[in-house]
Amino acid sequence: MIGLAIDSVLALGIVWLALQTVRSVSMLQAVLMFIVFGLLMSLAWARLHAPDLALAEAAIGAGITGALLLVTWRRLQADGHDPVDSELPAQSKWLTIPTACAAALLIVIVGWIALQLPAVPGTAGDLAWQRLGEIGVSNPVTGVLLGFRAYDTLMEMAVLLAAWLGARAVATTYRPGALPGPVHVEVPLVGALLSLVVPISILVAVYLLQAGGSAPGGAFQGGAVLAAGGVLLFLTGRLEAAPRTSGLERVGLILGIAVFSLMGLMVMATGGHMLALPGAWAIYLVETALLLSIALSLVLLFAAAPGLRRMS
Amino acid sequence: MTTEALVGLIFLPLLGACATVLPGRLATRAGVLAGLLPLPWLLVVVTLAVVQDPALFVELGGFAAPLGIRLFADPLAVLMLWMVAIIGGLAAVHAWFDFPPDSPAGQSFWPLWLLLTSAMNALFLSADLFNLYVCLELVTLTAIPLIALAGSKTSVRAAMRYLLLALLASLLYLLGIALLYNATGTLDLYLIRTALTAAPPAAVVTALALISLGLLLKGAVFPLHVWLPQAHASAPGPVSAVLSALVVKTAIYLLYRLWLWSVPAGTLAAEHALMLMALLGAGALLYGGVLALLQERLKLVIAYSTVAQLGYLLLILPMAATAAWPVAWQGGLYQLLSHGLAKAAMFLAAANILHALGSDRLSHLRRLDQRQPLSLFTLAVAGVSLMGLPPSGGFLAKWLLLEAAWRSGQWWLLAVLIAGSLLAAAYIFRILAASLGRDDPTEAQPVAASRSIPVIQDAAALLLALLALGTGFAAAPILQFIEAGAPAAWSTP
Numbered sequence: 001m002i003g004l005a006i007d008s009v010l011a012l013g014i015v016w017l018a019l020q021t022v023r024s025v026s027m028l029q030a031v032l033m034f035i036v037f038g039l040l041m042s043l044a045w046a047r048l049h050a051p052d053l054a055l056a057e058a059a060i061g062a063g064i065t066g067a068l069l070l071v072t073w074r075r076l077q078a079d080g081h082d083p084v085d086s087e088l089p090a091q092s093k094w095l096t097i098p099t100a101c102a103a104a105l106l107i108v109i110v111g112w113i114a115l116q117l118p119a120v121p122g123t124a125g126d127l128a129w130q131r132l133g134e135i136g137v138s139n140p141v142t143g144v145l146l147g148f149r150a151y152d153t154l155m156e157m158a159v160l161l162a163a164w165l166g167a168r169a170v171a172t173t174y175r176p177g178a179l180p181g182p183v184h185v186e187v188p189l190v191g192a193l194l195s196l197v198v199p200i201s202i203l204v205a206v207y208l209l210q211a212g213g214s215a216p217g218g219a220f221q222g223g224a225v226l227a228a229g230g231v232l233l234f235l236t237g238r239l240e241a242a243p244r245t246s247g248l249e250r251v252g253l254i255l256g257i258a259v260f261s262l263m264g265l266m267v268m269a270t271g272g273h274m275l276a277l278p279g280a281w282a283i284y285l286v287e288t289a290l291l292l293s294i295a296l297s298l299v300l301l302f303a304a305a306p307g308l309r310r311m312s
Numbered sequence: 313m314t315t316e317a318l319v320g321l322i323f324l325p326l327l328g329a330c331a332t333v334l335p336g337r338l339a340t341r342a343g344v345l346a347g348l349l350p351l352p353w354l355l356v357v358v359t360l361a362v363v364q365d366p367a368l369f370v371e372l373g374g375f376a377a378p379l380g381i382r383l384f385a386d387p388l389a390v391l392m393l394w395m396v397a398i399i400g401g402l403a404a405v406h407a408w409f410d411f412p413p414d415s416p417a418g419q420s421f422w423p424l425w426l427l428l429t430s431a432m433n434a435l436f437l438s439a440d441l442f443n444l445y446v447c448l449e450l451v452t453l454t455a456i457p458l459i460a461l462a463g464s465k466t467s468v469r470a471a472m473r474y475l476l477l478a479l480l481a482s483l484l485y486l487l488g489i490a491l492l493y494n495a496t497g498t499l500d501l502y503l504i505r506t507a508l509t510a511a512p513p514a515a516v517v518t519a520l521a522l523i524s525l526g527l528l529l530k531g532a533v534f535p536l537h538v539w540l541p542q543a544h545a546s547a548p549g550p551v552s553a554v555l556s557a558l559v560v561k562t563a564i565y566l567l568y569r570l571w572l573w574s575v576p577a578g579t580l581a582a583e584h585a586l587m588l589m590a591l592l593g594a595g596a597l598l599y600g601g602v603l604a605l606l607q608e609r610l611k612l613v614i615a616y617s618t619v620a621q622l623g624y625l626l627l628i629l630p631m632a633a634t635a636a637w638p639v640a641w642q643g644g645l646y647q648l649l650s651h652g653l654a655k656a657a658m659f660l661a662a663a664n665i666l667h668a669l670g671s672d673r674l675s676h677l678r679r680l681d682q683r684q685p686l687s688l689f690t691l692a693v694a695g696v697s698l699m700g701l702p703p704s705g706g707f708l709a710k711w712l713l714l715e716a717a718w719r720s721g722q723w724w725l726l727a728v729l730i731a732g733s734l735l736a737a738a739y740i741f742r743i744l745a746a747s748l749g750r751d752d753p754t755e756a757q758p759v760a761a762s763r764s765i766p767v768i769q770d771a772a773a774l775l776l777a778l779l780a781l782g783t784g785f786a787a788a789p790i791l792q793f794i795e796a797g798a799p800a801a802w803s804t805p
Contacts, residue, residue, distance in 0.1 A: 116514070268316070
């Protein structure tokens with residue numbers, strides 16, 4: 001009964017927040033609504049017994065994406081496009097209402113059909129449960145991501161690299177300015193906060209990585225948490241944008257793909273199957289490389305800069 | 313050996329991309345060369361293997377489908393891979409001069425180019441619907457920044473528009489895949505065929521509709537082509553070439569795989585869906601042709617021509633249920649091949665002209681035969697293939713399509729095919745007429761003196777055009793190869 005009440009509140013809240021995000025006239029309000037929307041979504045995933053998704057949604061959907069949107073808003077403001085009071089173009093109403101109706105109809109149809117679907121025996125998911133032992137981890141999500149469907153994960157890392165390369169390419173045309181406002185102000189509390197929060201973000205990231213083998217967690221969630229530490233260092237002026245990508249950063253950006261592919265190729269060269277990681281140690285090694293690449297890519301995307309350096 | 317070659321086609325460009333990101337000029341050069349040069353040799357190995365066995369599977373990680381992901385190579389996949397190797401390779405030769413690997417521009421360009429190459433190879437080899445989604449995303453997210461590398465605000469705006477629509481398309485595709493998985497329990501393109509017959513038809517039809525809509529949007533099929541002309545016209549030359557010749561075709565390729573391999577023949581009212589897509593193709597052919605005729609800039613003419621020429625690829629679909637299917641299939645794939653070669657040649661030639669003259673307005677192309685003779689020759693030779701004049705590959709493709717339409721009694725197709733070729737002839741001759749025009753002495757000279765361009769850039773464009781022409785001569789082995797991998801015709805109800 002209580003469960004039903006919680007679910008109803010969540011469902012209504014999610015729809016209401018989505019509506020508010022789209023309907024906000026102020027961009028800042030829309031961004032804030034979107035962040036809260038992400039948090040409620042992560043609760044919804046938790047209610048659906050998908051803790052891995054809940055973690056990913058909170059860390060990436062609400063956390064990093066929210067931070068990216070907020071910093072974009074700040075930059076737009078600094079460039080003189082004050083999006084706070086910008087009204088939506090009037091003619092777009094004629095598009096928004098039919099689009100919203102079509103989207104709602106689509107959701108109703110897909111939802112209705114999905115609810116009617118009979119359970120199919122012997123799905124890929126069932127097989128993954130049965131054969132999880134072959135991978136060497138007990139968390140099925142990690143088993144699928146680094147074992148049965150490792151190839152997908154590798155290609156997703158390539159997508160992340162492409163995102164960073166793309167951002168860098170666009171940034172050379174539209175050079176984003178420095179962040180405005182009192183970012184670099186030296187307040188005594190800031191140092192104390194950083195000395196607490198940054199080590200904790202590293203600790204949590206390592207914990208999530210290590211826990212990923214048997215419990216919810218893994219490289220993506222850990223990478224997002226580590227990135228949060230980096231974002232904080234950037235926001236408080238401990239790190240600043242550099243005009244060039246340093247050698248170390250370059251290595252870090254490709255580390256995940258390189259370690260993952262080379263490990264896969266090595267297994268194939270020694271007579272195994274391509275990308276069949278040989279045991280849990282290999283999974284942790286690859287995940288560590290993935291985590292570092294993910295965290296670095298996210299921080300660089302947030303800074304909208306080719307590289308970072310210590311504030312001089 | 314074959315397994316290693318298949319893996320190499322995906323992983324060499326991927327690791328090459330990683331190398332180009334690393335510091336040092338040597339790393340960039342080595343990454344580009346190691347990522348691209350071995351591809352044709354690997355493809356020879358794969359082609360020989362596919363000639364022996366026209367349905368080659370490799371299980372990644374050693375997990376059989378539906379649990380794991382399989383790579384799959386058949387004649388269609390091999391044809392697409394060859395197009396990536398040849399068109400992508402020659403476009404890369406062209407790009408080497410505009411984006412030298414040790415320049416800042418090259419540092420941005422080559423990692424994206426290699427990732428795009430890897431993504432397309434991966435896409436044409438994947439047998440898994442979700443993995444195809446990831447590949448499709450990677451193709452899109454590498455192609456879009458490459459457009460923005462042109463550096464102009466127009467190109468960035470076109471790239472952003474492409475990005476938003478491509479993301480919408482990806483979401484539709486993903487929603488459809490999620491539904492299909494829940495209805496069938498598998499994501500394997502080839503296993504799903506049997507599972508689909510047992511699944512609830514409502515779910516399957518909705519899923520197929522969502523996936524197809526997403527793919528039609530990514531494939532810029534009329535009337536969902538709105539993002540294509542600006543994006544393809546404002547990109548750097550080699551990028552335009554690859555976008556029109558290969559990237560949009562990834563979506564068409566997936567439509568083929570979905571409807572001709574995965575959907576059980578003659579069920580789920582599929583013939584209506586195929587007819588609908590063919591009608592869109594006919595619309596594309598006519599609308600794109602007319603719009604190409606109205607453009608004032610060379611690259612926009614070529615971009616609208618892509619909108620039109622993609623139509624042919626969908627026109628063959630309704631013939632899957634007729635006796636003319638083998639001919640239609642050969643014609644469709646020959647169109648895919650010859651259009652890719654000719655269109656890449658035209659975009660590279662247009663880039664050379666733009667570079668040399670500083671403008672690609674048709675009204676500025678006067679005396680092109682004196683100022684850029686090789687570029688003009690390339691445009692003309694590629695144009696011959698586009699409008700389907702003998703003895704080009706385009707002629708053969710259109711001939712086969714006409715024959716298939718005739719044999720299957722689809723008279724409306726016959727009319728559309730002829731109208732499409734006439735429109736192509738009109739817009740190609742319009743370019744040639746503008747280029748051969750003489751200066752009007754009463755008018756001020758609008759164009760400054762020509763800049764010279766490296767002869768290799770001219771050669772790359774010309775070679776592609778000659779290949780488009782050459783596919784008309786050396787057709788027999790290619791057609792035989794294509795036919796060996798044709799999806800089974802649907803038995804007529």
